[in-house]
Structures are given as structure tokens and as C-alpha cells.
Amino acid sequence: MNRLLKLAILMLVASCGGGNYSAPRNLDNACAIIRERPAYYRAMQKTERRWGVPVAVQMAAIHQESKFIGDARTPHQYALGIIPVGRQSSAYGYSQALDGTWEDYVAETGNRRARRDNINDATDFMGWYMDGTSKALGISKWDARGQYLAYHEGRGGYARGSYRSKSWLMSVASSVQGRAEMYHAQLRSCR
Numbered sequence: 194m195n196r197l198l199k200l201a202i203l204m205l206v207a208s209c210g211g212g213n214y215s216a217p218r219n220l221d222n223a224c225a226i227i228r229e230r231p232a233y234y235r236a237m238q239k240t241e242r243r244w245g246v247p248v249a250v251q252m253a254a255i256h257q258e259s260k261f262i263g264d265a266r267t268p269h270q271y272a273l274g275i276i277p278v279g280r281q282s283s284a285y286g287y288s289q290a291l292d293g294t295w296e297d298y299v300a301e302t303g304n305r306r307a308r309r310d311n312i313n314d315a316t317d318f319m320g321w322y323m324d325g326t327s328k329a330l331g332i333s334k335w336d337a338r339g340q341y342l343a344y345h346e347g348r349g350g351y352a353r354g355s356y357r358s359k360s361w362l363m364s365v366a367s368s369v370q371g372r373a374e375m376y377h378a379q380l381r382s383c384r
Contacts, residue, residue, distance in 0.1 A: 214263035214310065220256060223249070223376040224383030233261070236313040244320030245327075249380055250337045251319055253373035254344060257365065258289035263310040287315035294322070319344075326351075337373035338366045 217233075219225040227234035237248040255261055263286060284291055286309025290298070298318050299307055307314040323340050326332050329348055332339040343351035345362060356362050 216261045220260060221375075223252060223379040226252070226261070227380075227383070230261075230312075233312050233316075236316045239313070240316040240320035243317065244324040244334075246320045246323045246334045246340075247373075247377065249373045249377035250323070250335065250340060251316055252376045253337050253369045254319060254341055255287050255315070256372055257341065257369050258284075259287050261287065263287055263312065263315075286310045287312055288319050290315070290318055298322070336370075338370035341366045341369040 217226045217229045219229075234248070237251045240246060240251060241248050288309065290309050295307075295309060295318065298321055299305060302317070302321060304314065304317070307318070309315055309318070322344060323334055326340060326343045326348055327334050330339075330343060330351060332343060334340065342356045342362070345366075346355050350356070356366070
């Protein structure tokens, strides 16, 4: 086999490998997450410095949205139980950002190379969104429950109180708050 063909095969095989989008092994321990994926922690610290959203709040929201899986997508929907008709929404990546909201983020920040499956961009997006929520609705950046409700329902939905009729969502938001508090305590002990 000549060298050019070997090189072409090698390039083809190398291009098939994607990023490491798997979840960290222990999602219930913030210290274990940052030991296993130090890049996650650096990205979240950068977001905290830029937007003021605490690392623990970011971690809890990402845990709820994607379980730290970089290429997470919503499930497919099926007609008649067997015919795929698309996904539940356009949510994608660590932050499960919707297409339209992601486009707003890119336009407002000028970060045209941003990708939802990149932890740096995903945490920056969350910081941008939660900072805007804090300014628009007065929700503290430390209030993981309120921030999550506004993140899930959108700011308009939150302002209308759409979450009040969704007991399942209120429960999820409370668990996000509990996880943020747990992560915060753990992060204090592992620094």
C-alpha cells in the first residue's frame, strides 16, 4: 500500500472520532467531577467571573439538563408509536439550549464559533442567560430553583407563572436547588 493511501485512511479514521461527550463517573460528587474533568471546572470558574453565576448553580443546571453529556438531545417523537417524526425540541448539548436562544446568545456575544457541545461555550451561554434573567426578573444568581424555572420556561413563561401549574417542574426545580446546595458544600471542601 502506498504512503498516500495509508495517510488517507489514517485521516479518515481520525476524523471519525468525536469529542468525549460521556458523563463523568460520579455525578453526585462535585469534587469527583472536577478531578475527572478539570476543564469543566475551569470553564465554570470563567463563567462565574464573567457573569457572576456560581459554579454550583451552573453544575446543578447542567446536571439536570444533560447529566454532563456534551451531545445530549431530546428524545425522538413517534407517530403511531413507530414512525419517527423528529425530536421533542431543538435542545442540544450540555446546556440543552434551544436553537433560537442559542442564536440570540451568539448574536449578542459575538461568539460566532460557539458550539453547544463545547463546555466552555455551554457554561458561558448559561451564565449569559442567567445574568439576563437576574436583570430582567430580579432572580438572584444564587437561586438555582428560580433560575432553573426561568431557564426551563423562558423568561416570559416565568413572568406569567406558567410553572405554577406544573407540579412536576416545581419538584424538578427544587431538586436542582438541593443539588446546587450539595455541590456548593462539596466544592468548599475540595478546594
